[in-house]
Amino acid sequence: MSSTPSPGPSTTTDADVPDLLAVPATSDPDARSPWWRSAVIYQVYPRSFADGDGDGIGDLPGITARLPHLVELGVDALWLSPFYTSPQHDAGYDVADYRDVDPRFGTLADADALVARAHELGLRVVVDLVPNHTSWDHAWFRAALASAPGSRERGRYLFRDGRGEHGELPPTSWRSVFGGPAWTRVTEPDGTPGQWYLHLFDVSQPDLDWSSSEVVEEFHDVLRFWLDRGVDGFRVDVAHGLVKADGLPEWDAALEMISGSLAGEGEARTPPPMWDQEGVHEIYRGWRKVLDDYDGDRMLVAEAWVQPLSRLARYVRADEMQQAFNFAYLVSPLRAQDLRDAVDATRAALDAVGAPATWVLSNHDVVRHATRLGLSTDGGNPDGLSTSDPQPDAATGLRRARAATLLMLALPGGAYLYQGEELGLPDVAVPDDARQDPTWERSEHAVNGRDGCRVPIPWEKDAPSFGFGPTDASWLPQPAVYGELALDQQRDVPGSTYEMYRAALRLRRELALGTADDLAWTDLDGAARVEDGVLAARTGAAVVVANLGEQDVVLPTGAEVLLVSGDLGADATDPGRRLLPPMTTAWLRGA
Incomplete structure (x- = not known):
């Protein structure tokens, strides 16, 4: 990155936070509502979290050893990205065996040990499931290649005859999300050119039928x-893509994951024939019946890039999934009115089906928000960074990210954190010769890809690979700035991003913000309004104030500041007045 941010401006530390046990909660945090309705779930990307054996790739024993960090941070659960047997052409989202662990990550016994240890520590465990496609190394696909057209084996996938006199043209003009055509022709067992198979992603990821x-x-x-x-x-990968429209109708537009506009309810468009088809809901009703046979409030969360939000709500009806990721919020501009509209629209759509909202700012597929918000406050998800791109101002990005995080964590419902965001990690401009995301090659180097958010995270400044593993090996190169942001440089440091997250998660639980049902926007007695770039809301026993405008905001006299994302200002003419600077969020009580 272009500059090295400090751990962050000062914020209320644990020592400054009042006795939280004395704070009246709006609801009993131990009430027997399902855990997932308000849980904070931490995404672990196994390749990049902790390397137990020193080969430069994270693994399950490494994750198990670091689970106490999640307890100290204060999350409720972890979500593991794929660790199944895979040739790793798409970092494990190309699954060759859904019932085993890839040797790079460990063994089934290691997976069992991880789940058991997490449960001992009071953490729930959510695992990724990839149902849209398998790896081309999966036994089913190998059998399909060895079988004749029309066979049972080929019927598990989307094989079709080609167009043209000799079938030399693909069945449709569909494009891959990763770039290039979505169809690849196979050689039949007798050596002749044969049918084509559909792969909406990499050529190594054939779509199931x-x-x-x-x-x-x-x-x-x-x-x-x-x-x-x-x-x-x-967590269900590409949940909106399993069913394709009957007859595979023509679609020659560039293919993105989004099935409709993310700009608002009024701009929805007809979904492409491969996204958000009605048949997916029957599939998830069947899955829900399977989960309901087990005790313990087991849950499904959809990665469903669909709009309008009324379409997203269909995935979380009472007999389908429990949650769906809220990408409309993730890509919303960091502006008061836009965020307020996104929150209102989300809550209205999900309340209609009795489902909780979810809130998320970063994951393994998007530019980390500490960098994204340093590039712009206009929303969206830029295509990663290259070393030749203009680099964002790291301090500005971190300031905005901290403000956005405190706003998100105050909202009722579930919340998702991506590993390393609690350290304020920026996205990395990975050198071109080190890139591994298949989008880089399939787009003929036009798309930078997602490697920048997947760089192994730092634990100790002066350790090999910043504590990622026992050696200097790292499957993607770590930048020098990661040493300054390592956990051991932030733990117990007043004002660090890590300590801000810890305090926020602790307060969120004790104030029961995740289960609050009384979120109400306010204008702070008329002193600041959404028109001025200020977003303020009463929720439970707290008031959250996000100053996303350009002027300082006077905080209410007598209000207790529980937590703030940056330094408060003082009025030189009235020392008793506290000022909330631009791009800063505060949690108050008694306002």
Whole structure:
């Protein structure tokens, strides 16, 4: 990055936070509502979290050893990105065996030990499930290649004859999300050019045909396999993509993950024939029945890039999934009115089906918000960074990210954190020759890809690989700034981003902000309004004030400041007045 941010401006530390046990909660945090309705879930990207054996790739034993960090941070659960057997052409989202662990990450025994240790520590465990496609190394796809057109084996995938006199043209003009055509022609067992198979992502990820009863039953069994091993839920990859429109109608536009506009309810468009088809809901009703056979409030969360929000709400109806990621909020501009509209629209759509909202700012597919917000406050998700791109101001990005985080964590519902955001990690401009995301090659180097948010995270400044593992090996290069942001440089440091997150999660639980049902916008007695760039809301026993405008905001006299994302200012003419600077969020009580 272009500059090295300090751990961050001062914020209320643990020593300054009042006795939280004395804070009246709006609801009993131990009430027997399902845990997932208000949980803070921490995403672990296994390749990049902790390397137990020193080969430069994170693994399950490494994750297990670092679980106490999640307890200290104060989250409720962890979500593990794929760790299954895979050739790793797409970092594990190309699964060759859904019932085993890739040797790079460990063994099934290691997975069992991780789940058991997490439960001992009071953490739930959610695992990734990839149902839209398998790896081309999966036994099913190898069998399909060895079988004839029209066979049972090919019926598990979307094989089609080509167009043209000799079938030399792909069945449709569909494009891959990763760039290039979405169809690849195979060589038949007799050596002749043959059918084509669909892959909406990498060529190594053939799409399954969910009209096949074998596919349906296989995934019911996969669900049971992991539920029997104690997992508490599943994050469902590309949840909106499993079913394709009948006849695979022509679609020659560039393909993105989004099935409709993310700009607002009024700008929705007809979904492409590969996204958000009605048939997906029957699949998830079947999955829900499987989960309901198990105790412990097991859950499903959808990665469903769909709009309008009324379409997203269909995935979380009472007999389908429990949660869906709120990408409309993630890509919303960091402006008061835009965020207020996103929150209101989300709550209205999900309240209609009795589902909780979820809030998220970063994950393994998007530029980290400490960098994204340093580039712009206009929303969206830029295409990573290259070393030749203008680099954002790291201090500005971190300031905005901290303000956005405190606003997000005050909202009712569930929240997702991405590993390393509690350290304020920036996205990394990975050198071109080190990139591994398949989008880089498939786009002929036009798309930088997602490597920048996947760089292994730092734990100790002066340790090999910044404590990621016992050696200097790291599957993606770590920048020098990661040493300054390592956990051991922030723990117990007043004002650090890490300590801000810890205090926020502790307050969120004790104030029962996640379960509050009384979020109400306010204008702070008329002193600051959304028109001025200020977003203020009463929720539970707290008031959250996010100053996203350009002028200082006077905080209410007598209000107790519980937590603030940056330094407060003082009025030179009235020392008793406290000022909330631009791009700063505060949590108050008694306002």
